[in-house]
Amino acid sequence: MEEVVKVESLTKAYGALPAIDHVSLSVKRGTAFGLLGANGAGKSTTIECILGTKRADSGNVSVLTLDPRKDRRRLFQKVGVQFQECDYQPEIKVSELCEETACLYKSPVDWRELCEQFGIGDKTGSPVKSLSDGERQRLFIVLALIPKPQVVFLDELTTGLDARARRGVWKILKELKDGGLTIFLTSHFMDEVEALCDEICILQKGRAVFYGTVAQAKEKSGCENFEDAYLKLSGEGIE
Amino acid sequence: MKTFCALLKNELKLNIRNMNMVIFAIILPLVVLVILGFLYGTNPAAGGTDYTFLEQSISAQCAISICAGGLMGLPLVVAEYRERKVLKRFQVTPISPGILLAVEFLIYVLYALVSLIALLLVSGLAWDVHLRGTWVSFAGSWLLTVLSTLSIGMMVGGIAKNTKSASVIACVLYFPMLIFSGATLPFEVMPEIVQKVIRVFPVTQGIQLMKSAFLGLSVEHFTLPILVMLAVALACSGIAVKYFKWE
Structure with missing residues (x-):
């Protein structure tokens, strides 16, 4: 392989x-x-x-x-990357951070769909700094997946997430892994x-x-x- | 191009939300203009000149916004993005440093442009200030001043170790240029010895050049300053791109 x-x-x-x-x-x-x-x-x-x-x-x-x-x-x-130290512009909103990330790639996936999948679909209008630790962690996983990476x-990965959210993240990652x-x-x-x-x-x-x-x-x-x-x-x- | 426009839109929104530059690059020059307008109105600049005091000083007010953006806004935002590791996030994406710097650069060009238009509109409507030279030479001298000042700022932001040292360097450049270059206090009222010293600032030369172009005076003796400003713009932006650090 x-x-x-x-x-x-x-x-x-x-x-x-x-x-x-x-x-x-x-x-x-x-x-x-x-x-x-x-x-x-x-x-x-x-x-x-x-x-x-x-x-x-x-x-x-x-x-x-x-x-x-x-x-x-x-x-x-x-390649998608989620660093341990997450970093964003002070006043940026979730939707803006996603858009700004998506515009860097040739064929990005729909970030709204990813946000829905990771349970932060209702937070896209909020400033990133107002998210809880768990929500922000999920947002940064979303950012890593926006490029449609190989x-x-x-x-x-799941530092700061509650038990249910962790299971959710695992499930999505397993599906993506099965997809290659x-x-x-x-x-x-x-x-x-x-x-x-x-x-x-x-x-x-x-x-x-x-x-x-x-x-x-x-x-x-x-x-x-x-x-x-x-x-x-x-x-x-x-x- | 798609990337550039999307980034520009986003970064501009964030920058305006921050409000600092709206105050220092757009409102402040207008306040200075209005104060001078009420003080001098349509009085001539000095005995025997056919242009007014305001017409003579409008270029200096344009420079307030150029200084604020180029010597404060631009270096600080680049240094802050590096320190907050925003640039590190960009490092693991396909973006080139040149595009990133160009986006931030253009934001401050836009501030300077908005300020220029606002100053010309207000001074023209209220105190009958109008261009006595040609648009081409005034626009050219404005652009040259913007490019040389902003590229100094971009270099500072690009090579400063952290936000703190960037802000110290920015202050050292910004305040003397703002106060002594003729941007706030008129160049003409300063003692001759001070005039000689402050002539080395590119902004001083830029203001003198813009002033001559605005008033329709001869710009022939500006060949050397024009070449120096061009060289500064090229050298500083070259250094900023070449020695760009993500972290």
């Missing part, structure tokens, strides 16, 4: 502090990949180096066979990872300490429960 995201031996340090250390991974078309680890393990740095918003010290990255730094404008026609990067969308996500919720991800990679202090499927993680750690397995493998468990 075609590799949509390919990372080889990616390394980046902030000064003397290594943030990611020789991380390699590959994500196939139509699958979901979860990058896991504690805060500060290097998840966001990895995503930013893959997207080219940070320059890696060494290693190779290709997304849809393109180099994100050299072919930025071509690549991001086909691959979407979601950093801390490739998903790259980070999350702190292991139920979410188990529900969505075909493959995972666990980072610990910038190194990949586990790479495989959820079932393999359970098997390797000897734990029935995936969260227990994650804690054991990532070295976070208190024994």
Whole structure:
């Protein structure tokens, strides 16, 4: 199967502090990949180096066979991104933010429909700053999907969402994945990872300490429960 | 083109909603004009001139809005978008930095244009101010002043480290240019030594050029300032695009 995201031996340090250390991974078309680890393990740095918003010290990255730094404008026609730190103009309304995003792409999807799907259809006239945390999080997932992307990067996917909204988001993402969308996500919720991800990679202090499927993680750690397995493998468990 | 228009519409709406520029670039110059209008009316500028004081100073009021947009509005909005990581969101989309800067640039050109039209209308209707030179040379000198001043601002916004340093640089450029370039206090009333110093501001040269063009005086001795302003506009916008930082 075609590799949509390919990372080889990616390394980046902030000064003397290594943030990611020789991380390699590959994500196939139509699958979901979860990058896991504690805060500060290097998840966001990895995503930013893959997207080219940070320059890696060494290693190779290709997304849809393109180099994100050299072919930025071509690549991001086909890639949607939701960053962990959400950002918008101070006075902007939901509809304006969606329009402004949609106008950047050649064939965007109907953002009103997406807002409906994600349960914020009645909020399009409101200022973004007046939304609740959960609504804003859903809005930023909508923005990542507006380009009709082939691959979407979601950093801390459902932080701030209530249980029902999370289920709703998972359902939509699963449908999109069945339609061929490739998903790259980070999350702190292991139920979410188990529900969505075909493959995972666990980072610990910038190194990949586990790479495989959820079932393999359970098997390797000897734990029935995936969260227990994650804690054991990532070295976070208190024994 | 579709992208450019949609962004322009959106960003312009946001900018007007913010109101700062409406006050400093459109209302403020009109207030200065009205005060001068009541003080001087249709009096001649000085003994023996056939143009009025207001006709002589209208170019300076045009420059108030150019300074506000170019040296305050533009650098601050670019720096703020970078600091709030709005630009980072744009970085992971197909937009080119040049288009983004051009949209913000054009917004402040529009403010300056609206201010120019308002000033000409009000001064023309109330105090019979009218153009004594040709439209082409006045429009050309206005455009040159706008381009050179705004490109300085765009460069500051493009290379400043954060909003704070952008606003410090903006203040250092804006207030001296606003007060001493002749935009608010008439250039003619300043002591000769001050006049010599402030001649280096591109805005000062722009005002003098616009004034001569408006009054229909000879603009031949402006060849050097025109070339300098063109060079400033090209160099600063080149630097702004080349050294543009998303983050």
